[in-house]
Amino acid sequence: MSVLDxxxxxxxxxxxxxxxxxxxxxxxxxxxxxxxxxxxxxxxxVSNTVGVLWGSVSGAIGYRRELRGQRRRVLVLGSASLMxxxxxxxxxxxxxxxxxxxxVPVLILVACGLVIVQPMLSRWVASRRRKPVEHGGAAxxxxxxxxxxxxxxxxAAQGVILLxxxxxxxxxNLQRLNAVKNVLALVANGVAAVLFVFFADVAWLVVVVIAxxxxxxxxxxxxVGRRLPASALRGLIVVVGLVAAVKLLVS
Numbered sequence: 744m745s746v747l748d749x750x751x752x753x754x755x756x757x758x759x760x761x762x763x764x765x766x767x768x769x770x771x772x773x774x775x776x777x778x779x780x781x782x783x784x785x786x787x788x789v790s791n792t793v794g795v796l797w798g799s800v801s802g803a804i805g806y807r808r809e810l811r812g813q814r815r816r817v818l819v820l821g822s823a824s825l826m827x828x829x830x831x832x833x834x835x836x837x838x839x840x841x842x843x844x845x846x847v848p849v850l851i852l853v854a855c856g857l858v859i860v861q862p863m864l865s866r867w868v869a870s871r872r873r874k875p876v877e878h879g880g881a882a883x884x885x886x887x888x889x890x891x892x893x894x895x896x897x898x899a900a901q902g903v904i905l906l907x908x909x910x911x912x913x914x915x916n917l918q919r920l921n922a923v924k925n926v927l928a929l930v931a932n933g934v935a936a937v938l939f940v941f942f943a944d945v946a947w948l949v950v951v952v953i954a955x956x957x958x959x960x961x962x963x964x965x966x967v968g969r970r971l972p973a974s975a976l977r978g979l980i981v982v983v984g985l986v987a988a989v990k991l992l993v994s
Contacts, residue, residue, distance in 0.1 A: 745920055748780055749952050756956025759795055763957070764802035764925060764964030765971070767902015770793060771986075773953055782946060786834065788897065789939040789945040791953065796936045798957025799929035805965025809922035816913070817926050821886050824930040827891020832935035835896045848992045852985075883912035887927060894931035895938075901928050917967055 744752075755776040759769030770791055777787035803810075810817065886908045894901040902924055909920040939945055 744948050744952070745750070751780070752776060752949060752952045753956040754822055756794065756798065756953040757960040757963075758956075759953075759959030760801065760960025760962075761964035762960075762969070763798055763902060763928070765796065765921075765968035766963045767900050767905070767924070767928065769798070769957070769968070770897070771900070773823035773957075777949065782949070785835075786944050786946055787949075789943040790949040792932055793936045793945055794950040794953025795957045797954040798961040799925065799932055801920075801958040801961035802965055803925045803929050805891060805962050806922035806925050806969065809916075809919045809969065810850075810926070813919065813923060816836050820884065820923065820927055820932050823887040824891040824894070824927040825934055826890040827893075827894035828931035829938070830898075830936035831892040831895020831931065832938035833839060833895075834892070836938065848989075873910060880947050883908055886912075891927070891931040895929060895935035901931065921968065 752773070755773045761773065763767075766978035773791045773795060778784065779789060782790070798964045856885055887905070890901060890908065892903045893904070905924040905927055906917075906920060909923060910917060913920060
């Protein structure tokens with residue numbers, strides 16, 4: 744790896760760490776960067792997952808204030824992310840990447856639509872429940888599991904999908920849900936990263952360089968993200984999701 748390549752990857756990691764903490768879709772920066780620098784697709788994917796994982800840890804720590812009082816919620820939904828991440832990681836190691844290629848942009852576009860109508864859907868879900876469910880109920884659990892599968896397999900814009908689901912099924916402040924999103928993405932990516940370390944070809948120098956950038960970017964993202972009002976955060980989620988979907992469709 745040349746010095747110039749390292750600087751490019753650090754910059755991509757910085758941007759990805761910031762974007763992942765606020766919204767998601769940071770892998771749409773780092774993954775194409777690694778491909779452009781000549782890394783094989785699977786090596787780039789697994790190395791990117793292991794590298795941005797440290798940014799996810801940093802982002803979760805950066806949002807620790809918003810996580811207070813959500814221990815049970817995180818534990819319940821985290822188990823769904825854990826199982827989904829394992830399944831997704833195994834799928835990446837065993838199936839061709841073309842399997843999800845056509846589905847991913849559609850998932851992201853659906854998530855963007857859900858974010859737009861999320862306040863209305865949240866009120867509808869709440870009106871049909873006899874009492875609030877802290878962890879969102881069975882439908883959210885299944886949704887988090889499926890998103891975890893996607894996160895372990897590829898993960899770009901995983902945060903967009905998670906925030907859409909959390910906002911619909913849990914009546915809470917969007918910033919607090921964003922903090923939960925960061926932990927759920929960390930769990931799914933983390934368990935997949937463990938699988939990749941043992942069973943895939945990881946470019947460790949790439950991992951270190953991405954990790955440095957993503958850790959710094961995540962702290963910056965936490966600082967900026969918690970200052971965004973709910974409407975601005977929701978708008979940013981939709982914009983990033985649309986860009987991600989278009990980019991994946993074009994590529």
